Amino acid sequence: DIQMTQSPSSLSASVGDRVTITCRASQSISRDLNWYQQKPGKAPKVLIYGAFNLQSGVPSRFSGSGSGTDFTLTISSLQPEDFATYYCQQSYSTPLFTFGPGTKVDMK
Amino acid sequence: HVQLVQSGAEVKRPGASVNISCEASGYTFTTYSLHWVRQAPGQGLEWMGVVDPRGGAPTYAQKFQGRVTMTADTSASTVYLTLPGLTSEDTAVYFCARDFQFTGSSSRIYKWLEPWGQGTLVIVSS
Helix, strand or coil, X not given: CCCEEEECCEEEECCCCCEEEXXXXXXXXXXXXXXXEECCCCCCEEEEECCCEECCCCCCCEXXXXXXXXXXXXXXXXXXXXXXXEEEEECCCCCCCEECCCEEEEEC | CCEXXXXXXXXXXXXXXXXXXXXXXXXXXXXXXXXXXXXXXXXXXXEEEXXXXXXXXXXXXXXXXXXXXXXXXCCCCEEEEEECCCCHHHCEEEEEEEEEEEECCCCXXXXXXXXXXXXXXXXXXX
């Protein structure tokens, strides 16, 4: 199975900060990488699909990049509603999916 | 509008079995596969497996092979997750999520999970 790792596991940031989260796959997954945001008590919501495509309705401060094994989610200017946990997920080995362990973004 | 509605919370004794349902509406049920993902308290998302309502064998994560059963009832537009032999480590919120597929401009196919059910809390306790 393809394993996913994320770094950092958590970070503290302030409103307006630029935030970068990294995701790494144990083997090449081309651009088959999605990013989700999850808030406490809620189901995850997709932000980015195919490594860099912004899902409809998602603010443009979110962006994704990368291919192969290394990927990045960037929030250009953190907003109060962005404090949440972020997960990467590979769909390369479909129908088998794998999630990364998550990165919690909290307030500094 | 597309919606997945899951069955209610369960409290089970160790060794018991749990059966969770996920009813789909707002689209043709047989068009998309449905996945199960669980989340233990304070932990991350764990993909468990996927079932195609059109038929064929479900695909399970290696960790759950031989233990979990996922089925689909097309007459009820519902998928089910059965997990026997519960232990405290199975205490979690269980989500169903639809497999969404999009073909981009370069004919590249993208797949992600959307929408998700509201989650079903399963507590295993003696």
